[in-house]
Amino acid sequence: MTGDGVLVVGYGNALRGDDGVGWHAAARLAGDPRLAVADVLARHQLTPELAEDVARASLVVLVDASADGGAPGSVSVRRLQPRPDAVTGWTHHLDPAALAGLAGVLYGAVPPVVLVSVGVASFAGGDRLSPALRRALPGVVEAVARVVEEQGRA
Amino acid sequence: MAREITIDPVTRIEGHAKITIRLDDRGEVADARFHVTQFRGFERICQGRPVHEMPSLMSRICGICPVSHLVASAKACDRILAVEPPPTGADLRRVMNLAQVVQSHALSFFHLSAPDLLFGFDADPDGRHLLGMLQANPQLARDGVGLRRFGQQVVESLGGKRVHPGWVVPGGVASPLEADKRDRILAALPEALAATERTLAWYKASVVRWEEEAAHFGDFPSAFMGLVDADGAVEHYDGILRVVGADGGLLAERHDPRPYWEYLGEAAEPWSYLKSAYWKDLGYPDGLYRVGPLARLNVADRMGTPRADAELEEYRRRLGRVPASSFHYHHARLVEILHCLERLEALLRGPDILSPRVRSRAGINRNEGVGVAEAPRGTLIHHYRVDDHGIVQWANLLIATGHNNLAMNKGVLQAARRYLRGDRLQEPMLNRVEAVIRCYDPCLSCSTHAIGQMPLHVRLLAHDGAVLQELTR
Numbered sequence: 001m002t003g004d005g006v007l008v009v010g011y012g013n014a015l016r017g018d019d020g021v022g023w024h025a026a027a028r029l030a031g032d033p034r035l036a037v038a039d040v041l042a043r044h045q046l047t048p049e050l051a052e053d054v055a056r057a058s059l060v061v062l063v064d065a066s067a068d069g070g071a072p073g074s075v076s077v078r079r080l081q082p083r084p085d086a087v088t089g090w091t092h093h094l095d096p097a098a099l100a101g102l103a104g105v106l107y108g109a110v111p112p113v114v115l116v117s118v119g120v121a122s123f124a125g126g127d128r129l130s131p132a133l134r135r136a137l138p139g140v141v142e143a144v145a146r147v148v149e150e151q152g153r154a
Numbered sequence: 155m156a157r158e159i160t161i162d163p164v165t166r167i168e169g170h171a172k173i174t175i176r177l178d179d180r181g182e183v184a185d186a187r188f189h190v191t192q193f194r195g196f197e198r199i200c201q202g203r204p205v206h207e208m209p210s211l212m213s214r215i216c217g218i219c220p221v222s223h224l225v226a227s228a229k230a231c232d233r234i235l236a237v238e239p240p241p242t243g244a245d246l247r248r249v250m251n252l253a254q255v256v257q258s259h260a261l262s263f264f265h266l267s268a269p270d271l272l273f274g275f276d277a278d279p280d281g282r283h284l285l286g287m288l289q290a291n292p293q294l295a296r297d298g299v300g301l302r303r304f305g306q307q308v309v310e311s312l313g314g315k316r317v318h319p320g321w322v323v324p325g326g327v328a329s330p331l332e333a334d335k336r337d338r339i340l341a342a343l344p345e346a347l348a349a350t351e352r353t354l355a356w357y358k359a360s361v362v363r364w365e366e367e368a369a370h371f372g373d374f375p376s377a378f379m380g381l382v383d384a385d386g387a388v389e390h391y392d393g394i395l396r397v398v399g400a401d402g403g404l405l406a407e408r409h410d411p412r413p414y415w416e417y418l419g420e421a422a423e424p425w426s427y428l429k430s431a432y433w434k435d436l437g438y439p440d441g442l443y444r445v446g447p448l449a450r451l452n453v454a455d456r457m458g459t460p461r462a463d464a465e466l467e468e469y470r471r472r473l474g475r476v477p478a479s480s481f482h483y484h485h486a487r488l489v490e491i492l493h494c495l496e497r498l499e500a501l502l503r504g505p506d507i508l509s510p511r512v513r514s515r516a517g518i519n520r521n522e523g524v525g526v527a528e529a530p531r532g533t534l535i536h537h538y539r540v541d542d543h544g545i546v547q548w549a550n551l552l553i554a555t556g557h558n559n560l561a562m563n564k565g566v567l568q569a570a571r572r573y574l575r576g577d578r579l580q581e582p583m584l585n586r587v588e589a590v591i592r593c594y595d596p597c598l599s600c601s602t603h604a605i606g607q608m609p610l611h612v613r614l615l616a617h618d619g620a621v622l623q624e625l626t627r
Contacts, residue, residue, distance in 0.1 A: 048302075049302055049306060052299070
């Protein structure tokens, strides 16, 4: 069984259309037998309180909406480098690299952290994904499962 | 020539606000005001909604203290249904409310205020952040993150979500507590207690550096208001509303605090969206009073739990029976965290805490209801009127930050007069003016607004509006 020690965090605003894709993905992944022993969380933001969970994990997969110009529904997967120097603000949230960096500084451990980004069509109010993101959702789930499986083989 | 200094936005608070400081012809501070610049309108948004939706709807007011709004709203709904929650339902509401006080106080103390206390009010703002704190005092940073995490996990394990849980409902709570969840919370409590006591020890050793600030950060006589239980101990869920004067003398005890209109007035000014509550007998604006951790400790005879009572004894030995400086909100906040953890443990070890009887059900039996509870920042009042079908016709909310509005304005003026000199702005003096506001931990409902960065932008204006100086960080 894969997923032991794996932490998956889908995050975003579940009431802002496609920004909630992380929540939708987390809901599907929580019931996916391939991740039966993984911890799957849905969060509005990445907060400092997640640092301990990150430090304890063997692999962290973050799922987020991206407005960086990718086509709606496009999925990109990339490994992040921890950046403790990015922990500078006094807000309630951190970016993914800063969270990884914080885990290292606070708790002395940083597992591999992978960000799965999904291109969005709309951030309009509402708890439903756009048609493009609804079609893309199975691919998002597959991308996360693949990352976890690859880690399990490594 | 009269001039005006604007701090916009005020940083490291929950929400959006600005401070305006007006200088007179001699360059001395003539007036200072704390403006809340965001408008929410929840009293209108809820009109036309079924009363059973109110707790869930009202919890959306804030992402930091949603549980307080859930609790006050559910208590108002209990009145409309004319029901009392079963004892276990009430105790479970208490547990969730206490957990929220822990996480909210931890956010205020460790994230927002500790950088000033650790590095000093004159320190370079570029170094006053979480990473700097990690490097300077990693244990303090870990304790802060850990305490907030503990509070959030308790809220999440009870309500299914750590932000905006819908578990507190009219008549009680939606589902009983499960044994494994109780046991997980109890297992995490010793570390939370240890973290709080480490922080209290650090604070008490460090605070001697800030005697000058303590004497000018909202240090003035006023009344204080908060809930106590029948034995005079601090109470966060339900009890007697007690008001004491600056000398600790009893001004009032309301065994039924719900008819708040009999003793509290509400005033609005054109320069802020935050209304000011005042003690009616003294009128506006003389009827200034304070709520929140400092006030709760000042009105109570005791904390009601052993470790917190020992800390209260030391607190009073150091600061007197009724400390007047708002600087001591920080210390009071830590004592309250300790109390909340102890109380939470006592409630979870109660013999009936796993009882399945957690909710009373009824239809609409009254057309009006008021709920009063203590939020992290002070007394919270929800007041609703409904038609015979339970549709909300009118609502009024009196939040802790509104109770403290007059005091915050007075504190800003006091600090500005003490620290601002002439017509040139320097960061340390502006930080001190902001820091007065942070003592109160005002909650301006950041949850739906904050986009992250809230830079400090200060402008010094001539009387004709010309910009004399501009600072940004």
